[in-house]
Amino acid sequence: MKPYCSQTMKSSSLLILMLNTFCASTQIPHEIVYVVGCYENSTTEVQFEFDSEEILHVDFERQEVVYNVPPLFVVNPSEVFSDLHVYKNALKAKRTCAIALSFLKFEEKEIHPEEAKDPPESILYPAEEVQLGVENTLTCFVNHFYPPYIKVSWTKNDLPVSEGVSLGQYYPNDDQTFHTFSTLEFTPREGDIYSCTVEHLALERPQTRIWQPEFSHPSLGPDVFCGVGLTLGFLGVAVGTFLMVKGHHGHK
Incomplete structure (x- = not known):
């Protein structure tokens, strides 16, 4: 036996x-x-x-x-x-x-004691200057997380978005944590609101960052001032001509 x-x-x-x-x-x-x-x-x-x-x-x-x-x-x-x-x-x-x-x-x-967990930090920003109707890339940068596994999801106006979304590789940091990027291709429109949500083992609840495009409208000040100046200029010429004509008739 x-x-x-x-x-x-x-x-x-x-x-x-x-x-x-x-x-x-x-x-x-x-x-x-x-x-x-x-x-x-x-x-x-x-x-x-x-x-x-x-x-x-x-x-x-x-x-x-x-x-x-x-x-x-x-x-x-x-x-x-x-x-x-x-x-x-x-x-x-x-x-x-x-x-x-x-x-x-x-x-x-x-x-095999339980592994230490580090919660991620995330920020959301556009790759280029935002212009109305011009295609751009929205980047969700996720940093300082361990272990190296996260889930990133996107929404546009509170609706899930999957088209144009990508998730990069995990890159190590000097402190033995990791970072990665998730991107979303989009075309800015007035009133649109985007969000990036990160899920990780070290987070008690999903971490969400919200971003809304802001557009800079051209100022009307120089054009208004130019128009006012031009009007005053014409008015000055008209007044001057009137006085000249009146003076000429007075000498007669």
Whole structure:
């Protein structure tokens, strides 16, 4: 008889396999394996295998042993395993599973402590000077976050936007955090409101930045002053001409 023990992690469930094997004393050697599977969701599986084929498993819900006889297995397994108290021992294995899982979880926590998390900072700005109706790029700069995974989403006037959106690679900072850029291609219009929302493990709630285009309208001052000056100029010429004409007639 030789013992074998292994453990594996898959789909967030921890599985412990405890296998005991031996060869039956017959003309042809065979292998019988006893398997106990312990999962993080508190379920336990117990089964026997004969030459890699299951011959029985324990159904804890029905509180019974279920036999599956392979085609080449000529002996009734219920008779072979009647003295082994399969179900009673399976209950003991189930209790042992709970203890083993608690120990392994503690060991895992000691070996791999929880990673530190740094929340991101974000700012929102246009790439070029904003002009009405002229295509531009809006940049959402996200900085100083760890671990290097974020989700960035955009809205225009409170509606989700996906067209023209891109997310860059993660670039390391000197303090072992990361930064990245997300961009949105857009054409500025009066009254439009844009937002960039960042989601990260270190944030209790999504972080949103809002931006609204501002347009500089040309001043009317110089044109008004020019028009007023030109009018006064013409008025001065007219007054001067009137006085000249009146003086000329006076001398007559």
